[in-house]
Amino acid sequence: MRLASNENSFANYCGVYRQDLTDFSDKEVLTPEMPDSERESSFSEHNTDSSIAHEDDTGILIDNEIHPRIEENPLHEIAGTAFGLGILLGGSFGLLPYITFKNFNLYLIALALFHFLEFYTTARFNPGKVTSQSFLLNNGRGYILSHILATLETLVECIFFPKWKSTTYSASHKIIVLSGIVLVIFGQFIRTAAMVTAGRSFSHYVKTKRNSDHELITTGIYAWSRHPSYLGFFWWALGTQMCLLNIVSFFVFLIILWNFFHQRIKFEEKFLIQFFGEEYLRYRRRVPVGIPFAS
Numbered sequence: 001m002r003l004a005s006n007e008n009s010f011a012n013y014c015g016v017y018r019q020d021l022t023d024f025s026d027k028e029v030l031t032p033e034m035p036d037s038e039r040e041s042s043f044s045e046h047n048t049d050s051s052i053a054h055e056d057d058t059g060i061l062i063d064n065e066i067h068p069r070i071e072e073n074p075l076h077e078i079a080g081t082a083f084g085l086g087i088l089l090g091g092s093f094g095l096l097p098y099i100t101f102k103n104f105n106l107y108l109i110a111l112a113l114f115h116f117l118e119f120y121t122t123a124r125f126n127p128g129k130v131t132s133q134s135f136l137l138n139n140g141r142g143y144i145l146s147h148i149l150a151t152l153e154t155l156v157e158c159i160f161f162p163k164w165k166s167t168t169y170s171a172s173h174k175i176i177v178l179s180g181i182v183l184v185i186f187g188q189f190i191r192t193a194a195m196v197t198a199g200r201s202f203s204h205y206v207k208t209k210r211n212s213d214h215e216l217i218t219t220g221i222y223a224w225s226r227h228p229s230y231l232g233f234f235w236w237a238l239g240t241q242m243c244l245l246n247i248v249s250f251f252v253f254l255i256i257l258w259n260f261f262h263q264r265i266k267f268e269e270k271f272l273i274q275f276f277g278e279e280y281l282r283y284r285r286r287v288p289v290g291i292p293f294a295s
């Protein structure tokens, strides 16, 4: 007999509202990687029970730890989003020869790839939790505003300070851009590796109740950093701004992200200590986060 989880019941996404990170109420918080997006689902009583059998109309028992729930995965929406990201990726590649400041194309490629991989990795390694929201495009106002700021800064500086955005870089420009590209690749790798390693223990929500399939992960990339997906996102985001030579956005991203992850880690670890007790405390003493001075 197969088991089903209602963790991602459709209702979870219907009542999204903001929550202070210090409010440790009996809810689950969406994992947006930027501030202003501390939303949580109005989880119902189903939210942590992964051992409820679920029968479909034909009487077949469905294991929702393994199979995505169709009502949370509108296929037309997923196909449309994937198509849009593909167009962004392909268009940015295709226009490379025609754009003077090619770094912007690289930024769009990194962005398209990041959001595609969020969904793909969840679908592949954590299918019971995949939903159309797993692209993480709806990652909060702060996230969207930050990328709008980055795009505006790029445009404004391309128009008014073309030398700063020149493609014939000075040595310092070259070092900044190359370091940015390395950070984007490194950050994406760490982020995806974390999602693959954590598998079903990973969720785009901070769990405030332990699921039956939630195990403490301390191996692989989690042996090096205890919050590798946050670490990866942090460096990825800063890397994009270095690649764009965006000074203002770089510092805005740095301040916002550092504050956010500092708070988020404290919040998340309170629950991890509740779930895993001494085992987590020992792990916390042994393994650093990797984001400088964060928790």
Ligand SMILES: C[S@@+](CC[C@H](N)C(=O)[O-])C[C@H]1O[C@@H](n2cnc3c(N)ncnc32)[C@H](O)[C@@H]1O
Residues within 6 Å of the ligand: 031, 194, 198, 201, 202, 203, 204, 205, 206, 207, 208, 214, 215, 216, 217, 218, 222, 226, 227, 228, 229, 230, 231, 268, 271, 272
């Ligand atoms: C978006 S994931 C982020 C995981 C981790 N903070 C990271 O950066 O890789 C959030 C969920 O992962 C869970 N989590 C965090 N660290 C974990 C670990 N070492 N083992 C298992 N689950 C973990 C938390 O309970 C939370 O529900």
